[in-house]
Amino acid sequence: MITIRREVCGYCGACVSVCPSGALELIDAYLSVDSVLCKPKCKLCSTVCPLGAILRSEE
Amino acid sequence: MKDSYDILVVGGGPAGAVAARTAAEAGLSVLLVEKRSAVGVPVRSGESIGKDELLEFIEAEQRFIKAEIDSSVLIGPDSSKKTIHDGETIILDRKIFDRELIWRAAEAGAEIQVHARASAPIMEGEKVCGAVIEQHGKRYEVRAKIVIAADGIESKFAKWAGIDTTIPLDGIKSCAQYLVNDIDIDEKEMQFYISPEDAPGGHLWIFPKGKRSANIGVGILGTESADGKRACDYLNHFVEKNYPNGKITERSVGGVPVCKPLKETAADGILIVGDAARLSNPVTGHGIYNAMFTGRLAAEAAVSAVKNGNTSKEFLMAYDRAWRESDMGKEHERNCLVKENMA
Ligand SMILES: Cc1cc2nc3c(=O)[nH]c(=O)nc-3n(C[C@H](O)[C@H](O)[C@H](O)COP(=O)(O)OP(=O)(O)OC[C@H]3O[C@@H](n4cnc5c(N)ncnc54)[C@H](O)[C@@H]3O)c2cc1C
Ligand code: SF4
Ligand code: SF4
Numbered sequence: 215m216i217t218i219r220r221e222v223c224g225y226c227g228a229c230v231s232v233c234p235s236g237a238l239e240l241i242d243a244y245l246s247v248d249s250v251l252c253k254p255k256c257k258l259c260s261t262v263c264p265l266g267a268i269l270r271s272e273e
Numbered sequence: 274m275k276d277s278y279d280i281l282v283v284g285g286g287p288a289g290a291v292a293a294r295t296a297a298e299a300g301l302s303v304l305l306v307e308k309r310s311a312v313g314v315p316v317r318s319g320e321s322i323g324k325d326e327l328l329e330f331i332e333a334e335q336r337f338i339k340a341e342i343d344s345s346v347l348i349g350p351d352s353s354k355k356t357i358h359d360g361e362t363i364i365l366d367r368k369i370f371d372r373e374l375i376w377r378a379a380e381a382g383a384e385i386q387v388h389a390r391a392s393a394p395i396m397e398g399e400k401v402c403g404a405v406i407e408q409h410g411k412r413y414e415v416r417a418k419i420v421i422a423a424d425g426i427e428s429k430f431a432k433w434a435g436i437d438t439t440i441p442l443d444g445i446k447s448c449a450q451y452l453v454n455d456i457d458i459d460e461k462e463m464q465f466y467i468s469p470e471d472a473p474g475g476h477l478w479i480f481p482k483g484k485r486s487a488n489i490g491v492g493i494l495g496t497e498s499a500d501g502k503r504a505c506d507y508l509n510h511f512v513e514k515n516y517p518n519g520k521i522t523e524r525s526v527g528g529v530p531v532c533k534p535l536k537e538t539a540a541d542g543i544l545i546v547g548d549a550a551r552l553s554n555p556v557t558g559h560g561i562y563n564a565m566f567t568g569r570l571a572a573e574a575a576v577s578a579v580k581n582g583n584t585s586k587e588f589l590m591a592y593d594r595a596w597r598e599s600d601m602g603k604e605h606e607r608n609c610l611v612k613e614n615m616a
Contacts, residue, residue, distance in 0.1 A: 224315065224524070224525065224526035224527075225315055226315075226317055226426075226525075226526040226527040226528060227317075227425065227426045227427040227527070227528060228426065228445065228447055228448075228526070228527060228528025229528075230426070230427040230429065231426045231427055231428060231438070231439070231440045231528055231530065232440050232441070232442060232495065232528075233439070234439050236429065236432055236433075239427070239429060240308070240427065241308075241390065242390075261442065261495065261498055261499065262442060262445060262447050262495045262498055262528065263447070263498070263503070264447045264448055264449045264498070264503055264504035264526040264527070264528075265449070265503065265504075265505050265526055266500060266503050266505070
């Protein structure tokens with residue numbers, strides 16, 4: 215699972231564009247993750263984030 | 274909001290605004306939905322555009338022009354300077370500029386809804402026939418003859434309709450930018466720093482926004498991004514080193530697609546424009562002009578499709594061919610090759 219640090223996120227959408235499973239979306243003021251769609255072992259979103267706002271916890 | 278329109282535009286950036294304006298001017302009924310509460314904020318842009326490029330779409334108004342630049346300088350890893358004069362460049366205030374474009378669309382007769390998010394396409398088989406719109410906690414089903422997907426870097430609408438818009442990590446620049454005030458700069462000169470130390474796989478830019486003020490930003494290749502080596506880290510390092518007394522009054526972050534454009538930018542009932550079609554310049558990362566250009570072309574194709582009563586992919590692919598064969602499309606192809614050779 216990933217953890218989104220809302221207090222860090224800049225609402226930019228970079229992570230959304232690299233997510234292969236469509237699990238991320240900017241909804242209202244925040245980035246949301248669909249934990250059912252998010253793939254284990256993937257960390258593309260947390261890599262690309264310009265601010266480091268997404269933490270990947272070990273499976 | 275009505276139940277149906279000729280054209281539904283998803284996204285209120287430059288691509289969507291110009292598309293909506295063009296279609297409305299041709300007499301079609303148009304709804305544009307923008308999911309943010311205010312068009313243009315938070316800003317995700319260095320805000321530069323060629324003066325000629327701007328004038329193709331709107332007259333230059335002082336309200337949204339922050340600076341006029343007459344030279345661009347490339348600064349290499351060895352601090353060597355190379356001046357590239359390629360005509361005048363404008364630095365916009367996108368908060369005002371994006372709203373002005375939306376206002377022009379509204380003036381032309383397009384209906385604008387903000388805080389209105391397209392959350393799913395309405396499909397009949399393979400064909401896009403509208404979208405579910407969520408606004409202020411309510412859900413609406415809006416049908417349209419054609420949907421123009423102008424949803425920028427996220428590009429989820431086309432993805433929901435079955436078109437793969439995912440960007441590979443080596444096809445995106447991860448960017449961070451500050452508006453820095455009270456600094457010594459040449460307000461007529463844009464600077465690009467090309468060095469692996471300042472910005473691996475990308476570049477760092479200084480775009481003046483008038484006297485003693487500039488957008489200073491960094492874009493690094495997605496594959497170079499890691500803990501402690503993110504765009505924000507490179508930016509902080511550069512600003513602390515070079516402008517320690519600068520006053521930061523705005524921070525913006527974003528992703529810029531530097532991959533190839535989508536293989537096809539049209540399907541049954543849908544056209545894809547601007548950043549959603551992955552059409553930023555892969556070398557400079559600039560995409561405002563390409564967004565407006567493809568927004569207008571898509572709207573023209575949509576007008577013709579509605580008038581002919583044919584919104585099939587076959588018919589709408591005329592748009593795809595039109596931008597690829599245009600000067601913009603050819604330059605884009607050249608830039609994609611340049612980017613590949615740089616890698
Ligand atoms: C840091 C940075 C610096 C840049 N510097 C420059 C520059 O100097 N010059 C330049 O030309 N370009 C620059 N760019 C690129 C430029 O900002 C983009 O190419 C341009 O904004 C693309 O326009 P667009 O209309 O396609 O998308 P956007 O401007 O991103 O607009 C898309 C809109 O769609 C909305 N949206 C998304 N999904 C939905 C949905 N489901 N429902 C409703 N609305 C939705 C979004 O909220 C957004 O407002 C920069 C980008 C970044 C990140
Ligand atoms: S890339 Fe980072 S800053 Fe941008 S929306 Fe995703 S989590 Fe937020
Ligand atoms: S970890 Fe991978 S699958 Fe999960 S949200 Fe991030 S990019 Fe998407």
